[in-house]
Amino acid sequence: xxxxxSSTVDLAELGRQLRADAxxxxxxxxxxxPTSSMxxxxxxxxxxxxxxxxxxVDPRRPGNDRLIFSKGHASPLLYAMLRAVGAIDEDELLGxxxxxxxxxxxxxxxxxxxxxxxGSLGQGLPTGVGMALAGRRLSRVPYxxxxxxxxxxxxxxxxxxxxxxxAHEGLGNLTAIVDVNRLGQRGPTRYExxxxxYARQIGAFGWHTVEIDGHDxxxxxxxxxxxxxxxxxxxxxxxxxxxxAGVDAVEDREGAHGKPVPxxxxxxxxxxxxxxxxxxxxxxxxxxxxxxxPARPVHLPEFDVGAMAATRDAYGxxxxxxGDADPNVVALDGEVADSTRAQRFADAHPDRFFECYIAEQQxxxxxxxxxxxxxxxxxxxxxxxxTRAHDFxxxxxxxxxxxxxxxxxxxxxxxxxxxxxxGLEDLAMMRALWRSIVLYPCDAxxxxxxxxxxxxxxxxxxxxxxxSDTPVxxxxxxxxxxxxxxxxxxxxxxxLTIVAAGITVHEALDAARRLADSGVPVRVIDAYSVKxxxxxxxxxxxxxxxxxxxxEDHWPVGGLGDAVLEAVCGRVPDVxxxxxxxxxxxxxxxxxxxxxxAGIDADSIVRAAQRLVA
Numbered sequence: 187x188x189x190x191x192s193s194t195v196d197l198a199e200l201g202r203q204l205r206a207d208a209x210x211x212x213x214x215x216x217x218x219x220p221t222s223s224m225x226x227x228x229x230x231x232x233x234x235x236x237x238x239x240x241x242x243v244d245p246r247r248p249g250n251d252r253l254i255f256s257k258g259h260a261s262p263l264l265y266a267m268l269r270a271v272g273a274i275d276e277d278e279l280l281g282x283x284x285x286x287x288x289x290x291x292x293x294x295x296x297x298x299x300x301x302x303x304x305g306s307l308g309q310g311l312p313t314g315v316g317m318a319l320a321g322r323r324l325s326r327v328p329y330x331x332x333x334x335x336x337x338x339x340x341x342x343x344x345x346x347x348x349x350x351x352x353a354h355e356g357l358g359n360l361t362a363i364v365d366v367n368r369l370g371q372r373g374p375t376r377y378e379x380x381x382x383x384y385a386r387q388i389g390a391f392g393w394h395t396v397e398i399d400g401h402d403x404x405x406x407x408x409x410x411x412x413x414x415x416x417x418x419x420x421x422x423x424x425x426x427x428x429x430x431a432g433v434d435a436v437e438d439r440e441g442a443h444g445k446p447v448p449x450x451x452x453x454x455x456x457x458x459x460x461x462x463x464x465x466x467x468x469x470x471x472x473x474x475x476x477x478x479x480p481a482r483p484v485h486l487p488e489f490d491v492g493a494m495a496a497t498r499d500a501y502g503x504x505x506x507x508x509g510d511a512d513p514n515v516v517a518l519d520g521e522v523a524d525s526t527r528a529q530r531f532a533d534a535h536p537d538r539f540f541e542c543y544i545a546e547q548q549x550x551x552x553x554x555x556x557x558x559x560x561x562x563x564x565x566x567x568x569x570x571x572x573t574r575a576h577d578f579x580x581x582x583x584x585x586x587x588x589x590x591x592x593x594x595x596x597x598x599x600x601x602x603x604x605x606x607x608x609g610l611e612d613l614a615m616m617r618a619l620w621r622s623i624v625l626y627p628c629d630a631x632x633x634x635x636x637x638x639x640x641x642x643x644x645x646x647x648x649x650x651x652x653x654s655d656t657p658v659x660x661x662x663x664x665x666x667x668x669x670x671x672x673x674x675x676x677x678x679x680x681x682l683t684i685v686a687a688g689i690t691v692h693e694a695l696d697a698a699r700r701l702a703d704s705g706v707p708v709r710v711i712d713a714y715s716v717k718x719x720x721x722x723x724x725x726x727x728x729x730x731x732x733x734x735x736x737x738e739d740h741w742p743v744g745g746l747g748d749a750v751l752e753a754v755c756g757r758v759p760d761v762x763x764x765x766x767x768x769x770x771x772x773x774x775x776x777x778x779x780x781x782x783x784a785g786i787d788a789d790s791i792v793r794a795a796q797r798l799v800a
Contacts (some may be wrong), residue, residue: 189272189464192235195469196463197403200270201231203461205432206454207266207279213450215283217453218291219443221430223263223399225367226334229425232406233332233363233625234267237414238524239470242273246560248327249472252301252317256310257336257365259444264300267287270465273299289553295585301558303585306577308342311335311362315352316555318360318420318539324461324516324561327472330414331360337377338370340384344578346391352420353392360420361413362393365400367429381424386420399705400425420800432457476560481512484638488662491628494655497688498594500630501651502527504637505564506534512641516556518542520549521565526594526651528566546571550578554587562590562641563663569593569609569650576615583620583646589615592638597739598772598780599689605772612650614744617717621645622669624717626746628691631660632714640669652689655779659695671720673727675710681799682708683727683734685750690737690786706799716746721753728758733798735764737786741769764798766790 204227212218217657233253241247255264265282268274268713271592274289281287286298291304301317304310321329339345352360368378377383385395394416398405406425413421429443430436433453447453454460487503489495509515509531516538523529523541532539542549546567553563572579582589596609616624623643627633633651640647659674666672674691675698682701686694691712709727713719728734734754736747747765754761768784781787 189466192468195235195465197231197235199461200235200463200465202432202457203270203463204231204263204266206457206460207269208262209433209447209450209453209457210460211265211282213280213446214280215524216446217283218262218446219259219444220262220447222257222336223260223266223437224367224431224433225427225429226260227262227431229327229365229406230263230267230334231411234270234467235465236407237410238332238467240467241469242271242299242499243286243468246476247470248325248474248476249329249470251329251470252331254302254314254331254333255293255304255309256333256339257307258310260334261291262644263290264293268299269470270463271467272464283684293652296605300471302554302587304580306581307336307339308344309551309578309581312344313555314360315348315548316356316552317559318352319355320556320559320561321359322355322357323558324538324556329359329470329472333360333362334523335362336365337364337366337368337375337384340364341376344547348543348551349388350395351542351545352546356418357420359416362409362420362422364424365427366421366424367427368438369409369429369440369443373440374594381426381427384424392419394419394421394422395424397424398426401426401431401548412508446798448698460730481514484508484511486634486638489658491661493658494656495630495658496652497627497630497633498527498651500633501592501637501649504634506530508638508641509535509538512562514560514562515641516540516561516563518549518563518565520544520546520555520571522567525568526566526592529585546575547578550575550582553589554561554578554582554585557588559623562588564590564592564640566592566594568607569596569612573611573615575779579619579646582621587646588644589646590643591646591648592651593648594649595653598768599652599654599739599777601780602641602774604774608772610741610768611718613740613746615667616648617744617749619646621623622717623647625714626650626687626716627714628688628712629656629658629660631658631662631664632666635664635666636714643668650688654689656692657688666714669715669718669720670717671723673710673723674709674710674712677707679707680709680731681706681733682795683711683731684708684791685711685724685734685736685746687711687713687738687746689739693781693788694737694791696788697795700788700792701795706795708795711748713746716749719753724750724753725758728754728761732760733762735766735791735794735798737791739768739786740767742769762798764794766794
């Protein structure tokens with residue numbers, strides 16, 4: 187085995203080796219997508235041997251090019267590339283898709299050379315936009331982002347959000363390599379081999395487009411060079427290929443998607459056997475080490491107890507303060523920064539603020555790409571609109587991404603805008619994500635503290651903010667640990683525990699005063715940490731009072747009430763439980779009318795409590 191300098195590699199031979207390795211590992215696993223890998227093998231051979239700049243010993247090196255397999259099902263090709271550069275060995279390659287192997291069916295950052303998880307089609311290119319933005323506007327490091335796309339995923343709307351965003355930003359450091367192999371999972375793709383149709387559409391967005399034969403190394407090489415010579419426009423290389431190229435039994439044949447080749451030995455004979463080329467990829471030209479960006483103490487805004495302030499105002503002001511203290515923090519918004527109050531960060535730190543416009547999928551993709559390169563993104567929009575990006579959040583969780591999200595204008599309490607603007611599913615959606623943290627502050631000082639705390643939280647953290655002004659009940663400087671709660675009202679003879687969060691905390695406090703006046707002492711817990719929830723405090727309260735009433739400005743499924751149920755039921759015997767939530771479809775009305783109509787205002791809490799203790 188000889189390691190060759192990239193300039194001396196026989197590109198056609200390397201392409202055959204990548205095909206053979208993709209066939210071998212998927213056959214050993216008895217699963218995978220070798221045909222989708224084989225179509226793009228020549229493209230990746232030329233990239234690896236002629237254009238990619240990467241230090242495989244130091245994957246975090248700032249000047250490294252980034253490669254994203256948007257068509258993540260072609261993972262056998264990626265793993266074949268890693269064997270070709272010596273990053274993995276033969277045994278690792280042939281352990282593909284086995285229990286305990288890092289070579290998963292679709293790539294994840296369990297491998298140090300993989301930045302983001304892919305596999306849900308239509309996400310790799312949007313995330314590549316975020317990484318290219320980070321290089322162009324944040325670190326100002328001249329790396330290039332290469333994204334291997336499939337022609338089938340061009341049917342995804344998120345791809346076109348990415349095309350629009352990249353052209354608007356002039357991301358000349360981004361190249362989309364589209365493997366136009368004509369066949370999808372069940373049959374032909376929309377335009378089959380009509381690369382001109384794709385070129386016209388992508389070109390209309392402002393991209394430089396190049397149409398090539400994706401099995402001709404010379405054409406591929408010239409196209410990549412043309413992309414590198416395009417400083418202010420992203421390039422899309424539309425490569426006409428054959429799915430399963432190189433093996434007659436599967437080449438350009440329907441019904442072969444997602445299956446090993448039928449005859450491994452025969453396929454390897456057609457491909458010239460198992461290759462042993464080793465490529466020495468040149469290191470990036472940019473030699474400077476990663477610069478530490480140390481944070482300083484955060485000086486949070488302070489709100490006087492008894493004043494009225496919206497938690498969305500506290501979020502925006504606190505976010506600007508976090509940005510003052512930590513140069514790693516960046517903020518993104520979905521063209522509602524005046525409402526989410528992220529505009530305050532934009533005014534203070536315009537170089538680290540990213541307007542993503544009304545493209546929530548692209549906003550989350552930008553944040554995911556940026557965090558992969560060491561930045562700390564906060565992304566905000568209306569809680570209702572984050573649902574559009576749920577699959578991006580799901581994939582970010584799979585990729586172990588660290589994201590900080592704020593959903594404003596949540597619940598019926600926003601008032602007259604009506605149900606299309608009311609986030610009523612967001613708590614359930616965010617709680618369901620792996621390794622997520624869900625926070626719902628009830629006052630401005632609590633919100634400011636939690637906004638700052640999010641900067642150091644792992645995983646996906648979500649803060650739900652409120653549109654309306656609410657009373658400030660906590661003193662400035664108080665701390666609110668994740669996983670904690672606050673018991674606001676308690677006594678030795680409490681007959682009921684009311685658990686609330688956010689806007690309903692204030693309704694619960696009002697109800698508690700009225701219940702006490704009527705001779706029914708109750709306990710009130712502010713469960714500001716919805717996930718992880720303070721199970722110990724809730725179980726103690728349930729055991730001591732015997733009755734639990736939850737109240738939330740959210741559908742009754744999957745939110746605060748269910749979180750409390752999970753913590754208490756089966757752990758504390760003989761507990762009576764009632765959930766109050768939004769059960770009917772709201773319409774336009776004032777905030778107070780909305781809370782009353784939904785049955786989550788103080789009057790409704792009093793009635794439910796009286797029934798529960800009767």
